[in-house]
Amino acid sequence: MAVVSTFCKKGGVGKTTFIGYLGHYHATQGKKVLIISVDDQNSIFKIFGDDDKIFESNDNYLEFLIAEHVDLGDILIEVRENLYLIKTLNTDKLSMKLTLERSQEKVIKRIIEEYDKYFDFIFIDFPPSSSRLTEVLLELSDTILIVVGLDSLGLGGFFNTIQYFIDNDINVGSIKYIVPNGYSKNRRAPKVSLEKLKDQSKEFTPQAIVLPALADKSIIKNLQAEGVSPFDVVKLERYDQNAKDILEKELTELFKLIEI
Numbered sequence: 508m509a510v511v512s513t514f515c516k517k518g519g520v521g522k523t524t525f526i527g528y529l530g531h532y533h534a535t536q537g538k539k540v541l542i543i544s545v546d547d548q549n550s551i552f553k554i555f556g557d558d559d560k561i562f563e564s565n566d567n568y569l570e571f572l573i574a575e576h577v578d579l580g581d582i583l584i585e586v587r588e589n590l591y592l593i594k595t596l597n598t599d600k601l602s603m604k605l606t607l608e609r610s611q612e613k614v615i616k617r618i619i620e621e622y623d624k625y626f627d628f629i630f631i632d633f634p635p636s637s638s639r640l641t642e643v644l645l646e647l648s649d650t651i652l653i654v655v656g657l658d659s660l661g662l663g664g665f666f667n668t669i670q671y672f673i674d675n676d677i678n679v680g681s682i683k684y685i686v687p688n689g690y691s692k693n694r695r696a697p698k699v700s701l702e703k704l705k706d707q708s709k710e711f712t713p714q715a716i717v718l719p720a721l722a723d724k725s726i727i728k729n730l731q732a733e734g735v736s737p738f739d740v741v742k743l744e745r746y747d748q749n750a751k752d753i754l755e756k757e758l759t760e761l762f763k764l765i766e767i
């Protein structure tokens with residue numbers, strides 16, 4: 508079992524999209540997959556068209572498990588075959604608890620170890636903001652993927668992320684992959700930025716593999732508006748089926764490069 512995280516200190520770069528698709532890909536391969544959202548926006552639910560489940564019940568958030576009010580199985584939300592999500596209520600509150608009460612850290616470690624028995628992979632979707640919970644879970648991650656937007660702000664985000672790891676004494680060596688996302692308003696930016704990112708990665712994260720860049724694709728936004736994942740077997744009525752099929756193929760090739 509492996510704990511795999513997508514992270515970046517910059518918002519809106521594609522962390523949730525990437526980890527949602529990576530998780531669903533492995534679920535379709537027959538693996539048991541858990542994705543924990545420690546982002547209180549719980550936007551991972553949107554990827555699968557399950558936004559209604561964010562507020563559906565108010566006793567199945569991660570906090571309730573950490574406070575030991577519920578059991579492991581009580582907070583799992585099944586969104587696809589083999590694919591389960593956990594939602595979080597408020598990371599700031601959790602973070603405060605953790606700071607005040609160090610034993611909460613032990614509880615989180617125990618929770619991850621327990622889920623370990625039931626899942627092949629645990630994926631963690633982080634918010635761009637930091638908290639004690641973020642630090643604890645990053646430290647517990649076997650593999651961290653840094654998603655970087657391919658423009659100057661995105662590159663700044665990469666730099667801030669490395670700085671954050673160093674400032675908080677989180678092992679930079681756990682960063683195994685850099686995921687460039689070409690989703691940018693500036694059309695010229697992606698190519699130039701990718702070269703710069705490769706240089707920066709060589710310097711700051713020499714152990715990490717820079718993956719081929721994800722292209723800016725309107726089909727991603729369209730599918731998310733419909734709550735359809737590229738790995739769902741569906742016939743699209745409103746959108747281009749071919750674009751979805753190509754996206755699924757490209758993602759599959761990309762995901763095969765990631766060893767977790």
Ligand SMILES: Nc1ncnc2c1ncn2[C@@H]1O[C@H](COP(=O)(O)OP(=O)(O)OP(=O)(O)O)[C@@H](O)[C@H]1O
Nearest residue numbers: 518519520521522523524635690722723724727728
């Ligand atoms: N390659 C892409 N092509 C087109 N749209 C994309 C691409 N990648 C991400 N998006 C869109 O960009 C938006 C932000 O993506 P996402 O929510 O995955 O980012 P995030 O880093 O998780 O954001 P946050 O920091 O708010 O958690 C979403 O609307 C998503 O559909």
Ligand SMILES: [Mg+2]
Nearest residue numbers: 522523546550
């Ligand atoms: Mg997100």
